[in-house]
Amino acid sequence: MEQQTTTPPPFTGYQKFVVAVLALLQFTIILDFMVLSPLGDILMKSLNMSTSNFGLVVSSYAFSAGASGILAAGFADKFDRKKLLLFFYAGFILGTFFCAMAANYHMLLLARIVTGLFGGVIGAISLAIIADLFSVHQRGRVMGFVQMSFAASQVLGIPIGLYFANRWGWHSSFLMIVVLAALIGLAILVKLKPVTQHLALQSDKNPLLHLWHTLSKKRYQTGFAATALMSVGGFMLMPFGSAFLINNIRIHQDQLPLIFMLTGLSSIVIMPVIGKLSDRIDKFALFAGGSVIAIVMIIFYTHLTPVPLWEIIVxxxxxxxxxxxxxxxxxxxxxSIPELQDRGAFMSINSSLQSMAGGIAAVCAGLIVYQPTKSSPLEHYDTLGFVVSAVVVVCAFFVYRVSRLVKNSKR
Incomplete structure (x- = not known):
C-alpha cells in the first residue's frame, strides 16, 4: 500500500472553522435531498403520487442541478468563491421554502426544480474551496468531516424531520431546513474570508471558452465519469428506502427515525476513521474494499423479507x-485532478454530471420498481440491487484510472 512519507499537517484555527461551516452547509444540502426518502411514503399517499411520479420529483432536483452546474461552470473561476457560495445558497434556501409551501404534486415538482438550480452548484463550490485552502495530505480528513454531514442528517436531521412531519405535517420538515440554512448562511457571510487565489491564474477571458477547455481535457473526463457513476446507486436505492422498509419489511412509520438515527451514528464513528486512512494508505485500495462490502450488502438488503427491527438496523x-x-x-x-485555475469549472461540471446521472438513475428506479397499491409491497426492488451492484463495478474501473492519473502527476 502507498504510505505517506510525512505526517499530515495539522489544521489552523481558521481551517477548523472552514471545515465546520462547510460541513454544516453540506448537512442542509444533503438533508434537503435525503429527507425525501423517509417522507416518500407520506408524500406518495398525501399528494396521490405513483412511484414514477415520486421518482420524477427526486430526479427533477438532479436534472435542474445538472443544468445549473453546466451553466455556472464557465463563470465558476471568475469570481470570489465566497460570493458565489452565498448567491447559490440564498437561492437554495428560497427553493426549499417553496417546497414547504407546496400544496400538490405539481407545485412540489416545480419547487424541487428551483431548489436544484441553486443547490446543485453549492457542493462544487465547497469542494473548490476545500481544494484551495487545504493541502492534498489534509483533504482526506477534511472529506471525512464534511462527509459526516451525510451521517449527521440521518442522526439528527431525518429523525427530527420525521418528528416534525408526524406532528405538524410534512411541510414543517422543509421549514426546519430553511431556518437552519439561514443561520449557516449568516455565519458564512460574517466569518468566511474571500477565496480569490485562483483569480490571478485565469487565462480564458470568455466563460464559454473556459468551459470548453475544461470539458475537453482527457484527464478531467476520467474524473467526470467516475464521479457521475458514484451517484447512481444512491439515487436508485434511497428514494424508495422508506417505502421498502414500511411495505416490504413491515417496519412501522414511527420506527423509521430510530433506524436512520442509529445508522447515522455508526457512520459518524466510521467516517473520521475512513478520512484518516485515506490520508495514510492507498486511496484506491480503500475504495475497492468499500465497494466489495457495498455490493454484498446491497444485494442482501434488496432481497430481504420481513425481519426484526434490530436486524435491519445492523x-x-x-x-x-x-x-x-x-x-x-x-x-x-x-x-486532486484539476489545476488551480480550472478547479471551480471542473467541480461545477463534475457536480452537474453527477446530478444528471443521479436524475437518470432515479427515473430508471421509478420505472423498475412497481407498487400495485399504496400499501402493497414494492415489486422488483431486488432487481434494483443487481443493477446498482453492476454500476459499482463499472465505477471502480474509472476510480482506478483516476488513481493512476493522480499518482503519475506526482512523479
Whole structure:
C-alpha cells in the first residue's frame, strides 16, 4: 500500500472553522435531498403520487442541478468563491421554502426544480474551496468531516424531520431546513474570508471558452465519469428506502427515525476513521474494499423479507459503512485532478454530471420498481440491487484510472 512519507499537517484555527461551516452547509444540502426518502411514503399517499411520479420529483432536483452546474461552470473561476457560495445558497434556501409551501404534486415538482438550480452548484463550490485552502495530505480528513454531514442528517436531521412531519405535517420538515440554512448562511457571510487565489491564474477571458477547455481535457473526463457513476446507486436505492422498509419489511412509520438515527451514528464513528486512512494508505485500495462490502450488502438488503427491527438496523449500518468507504477516497482523488485555475469549472461540471446521472438513475428506479397499491409491497426492488451492484463495478474501473492519473502527476 502507498504510505505517506510525512505526517499530515495539522489544521489552523481558521481551517477548523472552514471545515465546520462547510460541513454544516453540506448537512442542509444533503438533508434537503435525503429527507425525501423517509417522507416518500407520506408524500406518495398525501399528494396521490405513483412511484414514477415520486421518482420524477427526486430526479427533477438532479436534472435542474445538472443544468445549473453546466451553466455556472464557465463563470465558476471568475469570481470570489465566497460570493458565489452565498448567491447559490440564498437561492437554495428560497427553493426549499417553496417546497414547504407546496400544496400538490405539481407545485412540489416545480419547487424541487428551483431548489436544484441553486443547490446543485453549492457542493462544487465547497469542494473548490476545500481544494484551495487545504493541502492534498489534509483533504482526506477534511472529506471525512464534511462527509459526516451525510451521517449527521440521518442522526439528527431525518429523525427530527420525521418528528416534525408526524406532528405538524410534512411541510414543517422543509421549514426546519430553511431556518437552519439561514443561520449557516449568516455565519458564512460574517466569518468566511474571500477565496480569490485562483483569480490571478485565469487565462480564458470568455466563460464559454473556459468551459470548453475544461470539458475537453482527457484527464478531467476520467474524473467526470467516475464521479457521475458514484451517484447512481444512491439515487436508485434511497428514494424508495422508506417505502421498502414500511411495505416490504413491515417496519412501522414511527420506527423509521430510530433506524436512520442509529445508522447515522455508526457512520459518524466510521467516517473520521475512513478520512484518516485515506490520508495514510492507498486511496484506491480503500475504495475497492468499500465497494466489495457495498455490493454484498446491497444485494442482501434488496432481497430481504420481513425481519426484526434490530436486524435491519445492523444491516443498514454495515451497508452504509461500505458506501462511506467508497465516497471519501474517491472524492479525495477527484479533487486532486484539476489545476488551480480550472478547479471551480471542473467541480461545477463534475457536480452537474453527477446530478444528471443521479436524475437518470432515479427515473430508471421509478420505472423498475412497481407498487400495485399504496400499501402493497414494492415489486422488483431486488432487481434494483443487481443493477446498482453492476454500476459499482463499472465505477471502480474509472476510480482506478483516476488513481493512476493522480499518482503519475506526482512523479
Amino acid at each position: 444491516i443498514n449500518m454495515v451497508m452504509f459503512m461500505g458506501i462511506m468507504s467508497r465516497m471519501i477516497p474517491a472524492t479525495t482523488l477527484t479533487t
